[in-house]
Amino acid sequence: MVAAGGSVSSRPQALDMPWLSSALHQALHTMQGHAILVSAPPGAGAFELSLAIAQGWLCHAPSEGRACGQCASCHWVASRSHPDLLCLLPEALQQSLGWRSEEETTGSEEKASKSKPSQEIKVDAVRAAVSFVQTTSSSGRSKVVLIHPAEAMNQVAANALLKTLEEPAGVARFVLSCTAPEALLPTVRSRCQVLPVALPTTEQAHRWLSDRGVSRPDVLLAATGGLPLAARDWADEGMTAALWEGLPQCVMRGDAGPLAAWPVPRWVDALQKLCHDGMCLAVHAPPRFFSAAVVPQGASLQKLSSWARELQRVAKYAEHPWGQPLAVAALLQQARQALQPA
Ligand SMILES: [Zn+2]
Known part of the structure; x- marks a missing residue:
């Protein structure tokens, strides 16, 4: 559905989702811990917020704590090629979130004909993330691991993350998202600062969809049960x-x-x-x-x-x-x- 790079490069920051602004500000200004857990209802933009937090942490020239959107680091985030950012997503979400290279997409399409894409974040991916944070950052700044949604890690995968989440290598930071903190291992939850996010108000959601050219946004918003991102995706698909x-x-x-x-x-x-x-x-x-x-x-x-x-x-x-x-x-x-x- 999403052309390679389209989704992420056109929405590198959470700035175009006004209901996320205060949470982004809070994350980048007042949360000093090395791990943030974005807790948001489905469809509130948890991935976009997590990516904006990662971008803010990695930016070479943050202004008022926020990513500049201009520097090399911001461009790498937008083009999904930042050497110090690792994004763990279930296979089933990678393509729709624009987080996959063309070659990978082609390769896994062959695989997909045999089995459907996994909804899980597997232990191998978590182990790769653990190795990733143990290597030196290319810029000498942070290394960031983004895990969305964290509840897609099964127990084995979550356990593989625990030690690193508790005592990460010097410059590593984590941003996890989840729709239900209670669905996570308490030991994962307790190692993170929780950042709660709410859905936009109906008025905000209407305005946001109208600004994106969705006509009669109230109808599609109701159709999706009040989820503006889903309503936008439906509209993009011709609904x-x-x-x-x-x-x-x-x-x-x-x-x-x-x-x-x-x-x-x-x-x-x-x-x-x-x-x-x-x-x-x-x-x-x-x-x-x-x-x-x-x-x-x-x-x-x-x-x-x-x-x-x-x-x-x-x-x-x-x-x-x-x-x-x-x-x-x-x-x-x-x-x-x-x-x-x-
Ligand atoms: Zn920047």
Whole structure:
């Protein structure tokens, strides 16, 4: 989805996400420890903030503690080639975050045909990070290891990090991100200064999306459950407010229409949202993901509940390489039956 270098080089700092400014300021001005744990809800921009912190630490000419965006170091961060920055990401996130070279991408595409990209940060990668911080920094300044999300390390991987996290080599610093600090080993958590980050307010998120050319941002923001980065990514992929609002009609016609190419997991996610909102309407509560005007009215709560259970079951297997058209057709037929007025 993201062209090589596009994502990171156009967003080298967290400056274009105003809701992260105070956390960035806090990290670079008042947090003196060698390890920061960014604790943020999904979709709040934890990776972008972590990268901005790393960039601030590595910058050759920081101004008021913030990365200058101009020096060689800042350019290396932007082009993902900084010799003193190591970024540990699960394979499944590397490409979408623009953190992978062309050769690596080609190589792993061959691998991907055999197995799907891992969601874990493996112990080998952590061991490589431990060796990385033990070598001398190329500039004589800091060496930085960024780990996103830290909960992607399994217990073995996290344990391999502990000693280095506690007593890093002289100039090494760590920035970890997580969506739930309690999901991390307490021993990892206790070695970091926690930097809590909140989602932007609805108003901030609307303005941010509008500034990026997303029309009717309220619709896509609701569609993603209030996650501005996800809404931006959807818009970048061609999703529009009209397509989202037309989805329930597609379902009732039993025709995926312009959304036929959506992968099965995304259909399952959208149908779970539609089911959720159908249930809200059935108990006279406001819907969350769609506007009330487009959700089919009058379905029975009982049918919707069993549909919800069925979708939950399907969601567990939705990553499997199903025959796409057949799977979507089956999902739509099931949805239609559940949403018929009682
Ligand atoms: Zn700089």
